[in-house]
Amino acid sequence: MSDWTPKLNPAVDLRRLPLNAEEGFVLSRLDGHTREKDLPALTGFPPDKLRDILTRLVSQGALLPGTEAVGPVNTVRPEAAPAPSTEPRAPSLDASDTEPLPEAEATDSADDEAGPVDDVPETVQGDYRKLFETRLHALPEDQRVALAHGAEDPELSALCFDPVPAVIKAVLENSRVGLAHARLIARHHRNPVGLEALVARAAFAADTGVRRFLVRNPQLPAALFRRLWAMRRLMEHHKLTVDRDVPEQTRRTARELLRQRFSTGPSEEKAELILNTEGRALGALVGMPVDGKTTSLLCGRTYRSPMLVQNIARWSAAPPALIAHLLKQELVRRQPQLRMMLARHPNAPADAKRT
Template sequence: MNDWTPRLNSTTALARLPLTPEEGFVLSRLDGATPVRHLTALTGLPPERIQAILTRLVEHGAVLPAPTSASAPTPSATTPRSAAPPQQEESSEEEGEPLLVDGEETLTPEEDAPEEDASAEAAAGNWRQLFERRLHPLPEDERASLARSAEEPELSAFCFDPVPAVIKSVLENMRVGLGHARLIARHHHNPVGLEALCGRAAFASDVGVRRWLVRNPQLPSGLYRRLWSGRRLLEQYKVAMDRDVPEGTRRTAREVMRTRFNTAPAEERVELIINTEGRVLASLVGLGVDGKTAALLCGRTYRSPMLIQNIARWSAAPPVLIAHLLKQEAVRRQPQLRMLLQRHPNAPADARRG
């Protein structure tokens, strides 16, 4: 049972179900990727309580029943797309494997971030309403005191408090979990409170917390640098290109990526160039590569016109790589690619004459 991953029933009008606040809280944490064994950390509720709530949610029709050992579940027309084998969100630091198209690696899709379903949005709206109507009128020091020992739904409501001192009290609450951390990362707009949140390593490393942090317009650039400067280049690139991320954070992400590109292992540089089909090279103007990186790039067969074209426009492309590309079958078949490579300043002299 602990290995079961609860999934919402897309045929049920979740907003109309007669759920208790606690049931609604647990329901809002079901993203189709988190197994039962991790819901305790995500909600702060004990395992036996989680099991009882999930049983009631299944009875309400809000959650699909757990598959039995006798019959494995099969996809149906009513199964939501997110019910397909999801990328595990938990705290894995590794990215998914690159996709292969005609033997050529291409950009790994963005992590399938669990979308905020109607029930999650409704729950967040209820908590915000609770905070604004009942909690916000209280003095700040009283709110901070109450937040240290609050239970649901008040604990989730306190995550909407704009005062950093109250957020620090929420983080001191023994019932606080990843769900509360994600609420704070998304809805708290004070740099001091975000710094306090990231002072907890378990929260700072959570994929969901990081996703909302980079979308938070008040994320300090210094905090971003501390959290992301050691991460893989491909992850930094995704932040830099994400249109849901504020421009200030995207700019910081590009700066961090450029700095790390100078010191990253050759394999990581190649991964970035290949998996983005060379799109990243426009952000790496003025940066070159070492001999090992060039050798790894020359050890590949190139079939993607987009990748070849982007490398041909990269002023720092090593001469050996230009020569290698000119030998590729894809270049021989497409005169425009060959012409781009021949015009490159690092193209071999005999290639220019040809």
């Protein structure tokens, strides 16, 4: 085989191509760096068969011809390629004229960890599911377990749709299993025992795609979620609490963890959470006070967002120093309704209440 490095065509939407399971699997293994001659070891396909698959993918427009030079492509789905980071900005210690990010920008999706959501096109996943339902599901459980231990794709990916935990455990013990299979299991398996087995593999538990699909899985146990997310950043907890794709029971646990982490987390994260959500996160933090360092960080800002000021004015635990700082802001001076809200706060300075 040649030294050609297959690379995805960024101008083509792979979801619209009539890909079969083998073609989709090969696409899921391409990273824009691996040469053609190294792909047999990565995919398990013999060189001749792999060459035929690559030729078909080029003819369909999924891959760029070997003569074109392009930048590295890391995912099968172009729209999921790495984008500029949306990681919330930490607030500075000095006064800044920069306003907090709008929440639409500050909150990405359930797992902040920006990255590819999936590396197998939906059409290919449908092929895997169909293969399982039509050919594999009818086999006795012990036969599916035995098959899972030594299966290759597309059967290995199809077995990721098996509802029986024993089969999922066998899939995870297969030497050919990879992140694409782990993401299929996290997304489609509906038994807590199988999900526990998946998370037991540290490399899989740390993967962005696996974590993102796990928090959307309605069968994710609360204890397992706590174990995975207990020490995540406050912004990441908040994102889960407002993500409508996350089941309500997981969102409820996320709200509990958010309050626990807010009481013990770093001051920088607390200020970041309040500023970058324009105070919307405070609705889940009723009665939760902040420490002196957090207050100092919040007071080191110039405020230009009416929404942020209103949400802080409704926060019963807002520290007196912050209320006093807000009353001095030009924004508040120009808008009597904001000044009135702050003046009515129980922690407002006495002279503000008299005016």
